[in-house]
Amino acid sequence: MVYLHVPFCRSFCTYCDFYSELCGRGASFKAYADAVCGEIAGRKDEIRSSRETDTLYVGGGTPSVLPPDVLERIVGEIVNARGGEGGFSEFTVEVNPEDIIEKGEAYVRSLLRMGVDRISMGIQSFDDQLLRWMNRRHDRGHALEAFRMLRRAGVGNISIDLIFGLPQLTGELWRQTLETALELSPEHISAYQLSVEPGSALARMEEKGTWSAAGEAQCMEQYGTLCEVLSDAGYHHYEVSNFARPGFEAVHNSAYWRRVPYVGLGPGAHSLSGNVRRWNTRHMPSYSSESEVLSEEQVRLETIMLSLRTDTGLEEDRLRSMADNQSVDRLLGEGALVRAGGRLRIPEDHFFVSDEIIRELV
Ligand code: SF4
Structure with a gap:
């Protein structure tokens, strides 16, 4: 299971704190590719032995700003490190709509030829005013056309990202957003509640008092609409923020939630091997890596939270061995935890308050 971080964006979105550099400033794509290929050569054994889940996920940043030949070179090195074997069980690339519009269907077909079988597109909203506020580079028309271009080029598994919980997003506008998304019929939808990440432009706006977050009631209502509309449309709500047509649940992300070991490549990427977490420094093009051994306590918290x-939750015996049992019993009595096939899980109608439930358990 390999993650490749592509730390380039054409501009920065209001809410984002992911590690990324502005395109055209500092490191070139070639210098980036040289550095990542060097890292791959030095981590061949890890890449070879990280195939319990055999996926490749290219995220960012904005991977779709990379010229296809640059991505192809890096993917080729990853395949070589696996002893020449391609054929990932899932190969996802994140894209932004404006790149698909600019580069056209030929670009998408070049991704498919590389073995990509899943595209995750950052749409976030279909409302032009909201998109401008987010400082996104696309508008509603671009998002719709880019989705159709992906389909025309032959992509059979498309995920789209949406954001809710903005104070300017009315209940009606959110419902329309979901209806527009359903008209496109994506295989997968990730819907995230807006959060203020330290270091983002949004955090600075909040500090200056020029922006304040939506209230809890508004966010909860929008989350309720999300669950209702997507469940009526036949989507499987398999993680707090993730919905899939049955059979299209993300293999790579699902493995993260089970704490399957993975190799993260590129500046800013994290890796997990047993109880060792490793991360690459956020520096381009030359970066180094640091690591820590996770304590039993850290593993316990991560296991419960994820x-x-x-x-699917967690086996009841395992959860009871790691959590406060009185809390487990009380949450079961309140319906905030339910039993299914020897496992305990949070039911969908309590997903919105999952963080509080988890806090009570740990
Ligand atoms: S949301 Fe995506 S495109 Fe926007 S700044 Fe973050 S990584 Fe870049």
């Missing part, structure tokens, strides 16, 4: 955000 598994209880999914609809």
Whole structure:
């Protein structure tokens, strides 16, 4: 299971704190590719032995700003490191709509030829005013056309990202957003509640008092609309923020939630091997890596937090061995935890308050 971080963006979105550099400033794509290929050569054994889940996920940043030959070179090195074997069980690339519009269907077909079988597109909203506020580079028309271009080029598994919980997003506008998304019929939808990340432009706006977050009631209502509309449309709500047509649940992300070991490549990427977490420094093009051994306590917290955000939860015995049992019993009595097949999970109607439930358990 390999993650490749592509730390380039054409501009920065209001809410984002992911590690990324502005295109055209500082490091070139070639210098980036040289550095990542060097890292791959030095981590061959890890890449070879990280195939319990055999996926490749290219995220960012904005991977779709990379010229296809640059991505192809890096993917080729990853395949070589695996002993020449391609054929990932899932190969996802994140794209932004404006790149698909600019580069056209030929670009998408070049991704498919590389073995990509899943595209995740950052749409966020279909409302032009909201998109401008987010400082996105696309508008509604671009988002719709880019989606159709992906389909025309032959992409059979498309995920789209949406954001809710903005104070300017009315209940009606959110419902329309979801209806527009359903008209496109994506295989997968990730819908995230807006959060203020330290270091983002939004955090600075909040500090200056020029922006304040939506209230809890508004966010909860929008989350309720999300669950209702997507469940009526037949989507499987398999993680707090993720919905899929049955059979299209993300293999790579689902493995993260089970704490399957993975190799993260590129500046800013994280890796997990047993109880060792490793991360690459956020520096381009030359970066180094640091690591820490996770304590039993850290593993316990991560295991509970990640598994209880999914609809499969955790084996009851295991959860009881790691959590406060009185809280487990009380949450079961209140319906905030339910039993299914020897496992305990948070039911969908309590997903919105999953963080509080998890806090009570740990
Ligand atoms: S949301 Fe995506 S495109 Fe926007 S700044 Fe963050 S990584 Fe870049």
